[in-house]
Amino acid sequence: MLSVGWGMMRDVTGLMLLDTASLYFRAYFGVPESVKAPDGTPVNAVRGLLDFIDRLVKDHRPERLVACMDADWRPQWRVELIPSYKAHRVAEEQETGPDVEEVPDTLSPQVPVIEEVLDALGIARVGVAGYEADDVIGTFTARADGPVDIVTGDRDLYQLVDDARGVRVLYPVKGVGTLQVTDEAALRAKYGVDGKGYADLALLRGDPSDGLPGVPGVGEKTAAKLLAEFTDLAGILAAVDDPRSKLTPTQRRRLDEARPYLAVAPKVVRVADDVPVPDVDTALPRAPRDPAAVESLAVRWGLGGSVTRLLATLAER
Numbered sequence: 001m002l003s004v005g006w007g008m009m010r011d012v013t014g015l016m017l018l019d020t021a022s023l024y025f026r027a028y029f030g031v032p033e034s035v036k037a038p039d040g041t042p043v044n045a046v047r048g049l050l051d052f053i054d055r056l057v058k059d060h061r062p063e064r065l066v067a068c069m070d071a072d073w074r075p076q077w078r079v080e081l082i083p084s085y086k087a088h089r090v091a092e093e094q095e096t097g098p099d100v101e102e103v104p105d106t107l108s109p110q111v112p113v114i115e116e117v118l119d120a121l122g123i124a125r126v127g128v129a130g131y132e133a134d135d136v137i138g139t140f141t142a143r144a145d146g147p148v149d150i151v152t153g154d155r156d157l158y159q160l161v162d163d164a165r166g167v168r169v170l171y172p173v174k175g176v177g178t179l180q181v182t183d184e185a186a187l188r189a190k191y192g193v194d195g196k197g198y199a200d201l202a203l204l205r206g207d208p209s210d211g212l213p214g215v216p217g218v219g220e221k222t223a224a225k226l227l228a229e230f231t232d233l234a235g236i237l238a239a240v241d242d243p244r245s246k247l248t249p250t251q252r253r254r255l256d257e258a259r260p261y262l263a264v265a266p267k268v269v270r271v272a273d274d275v276p277v278p279d280v281d282t283a284l285p286r287a288p289r290d291p292a293a294v295e296s297l298a299v300r301w302g303l304g305g306s307v308t309r310l311l312a313t314l315a316e317r
Contacts, residue, residue: 014146014166015282016062017137020125021070022153024049024114026172028107037302045110046117050306052172053123056151057284058313064282067118068136069127072098077130081264084211117297121310122289124282131275138271140282141167151179156202156210159270161187161195192224200233203265212269215258217250226251233266286314 027048035044056062074086075098092100118125126136134157141148147166150157157169163184171180180186184194193201204223206214218226229246230236239245240255247255255262288294288311298307 013060013062013149014064015140015144015148016056016060016065017140017148017150018053018056018065018067019133019137019150019152019154019157020049020067020114021073021133023052023151023172024111025107026153027052028104028110033106037300041109041301042106043110043113043301043303045107046113046301047303047306049114050117050303050310054306054310054313057310057317060149061317062149062284065123065284066136066140066280066282067123067125068133068140069115069125070133071127071129072131073101074099075130075132078268082212082261082268084213085268087211089211113297113301117294117301117303117307120288120290120293120297121314122285122287124280126277126280128275128277131272135272135275136277138273139275139277142273156207156269157271158182158187158191159195159199159202161198167195191220193227197227197232199266199270200227203233203262203269204236212265213261215254215261217254222251233262237262284314284317286317288314 024045028045031044031048033042033044035042035047037043053065057065074090078085079087089102090099091102094100115125126140127133128136134154137150137152137157138160141150141160144165144167147168149168149170150160151170151172153172155171160167161169161182161184169182171182172178173180187194187198191198191201201220201223203212204215204218204226205220206212206218215223226236230239236255237259239247240252245252294307294311298304
């Protein structure tokens with residue numbers, strides 16, 4: 001992958017999509033919990049995310065920006081296909097509505113504050129019931145008519161990388177000071193696949209962090225070799241049925257035994273691109289939507305410099 005400093009990327013981004021939960025989790029773990037509001041409530045995730053957005057706007061000058069949210073971090077339609085999907089991250093099951101995700105005790109109260117501040121600033125914030133932020137990002141990307149930069153700490157979104165459409169992933173490393181720019185050349189160098197191939201590689205390899213079992217005995221390198229030889233998942237399954245194919249007996253057996261999983265995994269792993277996202281104004285504001293609310297929130301939560309810097313950056317665009 002190509003790791004670059006903040007000032008080394010394309011001059012202007014048409015649409016920037018934030019995988020917001022991924023970023024505020026990183027901010028939470030990257031900014032000391034000693035950063036607190038006047039009442040002693042930790043606001044490290046809030047301030048860290050605002051500083052991150054400030055840096056992104058300052059250095060990439062997006063014309064439009066959407067903070068994409070997890071309205072449902074573990075959609076039931078994915079769980080019905082693969083019950084283990086994110087099961088290890090469930091803190092509390094709910095009879096109706098999304099299960100409660102296991103989140104650090106001092107992070108959970110910061111999420112509503114983040115949402116209030118973004119709304120007061122006028123930064124578009126979109127979540128859709130029954131879908132993850134990844135699916136919202138996939139839908140906005142599919143509808144985009146110009147370059148898209150997706151900012152995420154989740155490699156699952158590599159599947160959206162598309163040089164022809166100018167879609168890249170900016171992956172933060174070492175906190176938020178350095179971005180890993182992922183285009184198709186970077187994917188091929190690291191994984192041997194392009195954006196479309198990454199989803200097939202991911203489902204073959206599996207992902208313990210998401211509760212995806214993968215195909216037993218098929219790791220990342222083997223998955224990449226299979227895709228290089230047979231193009232995609234359909235080609236691999238066709239090879240399983242072709243006695244003349246170059247699959248080893250063990251590979252053929254393992255892939256054949258994994259057919260039930262491989263039949264449903266694509267729908268789980270691939271992000272949706274047809275989510276009913278609301279009609280929102282994605283233009284990045286130059287002035288806050290609700291200045292009084294911004295001021296009130298900044299005072300209540302001790303957001304001082306973070307809000308001041310972001311407001312100045314927005315105004316200078």
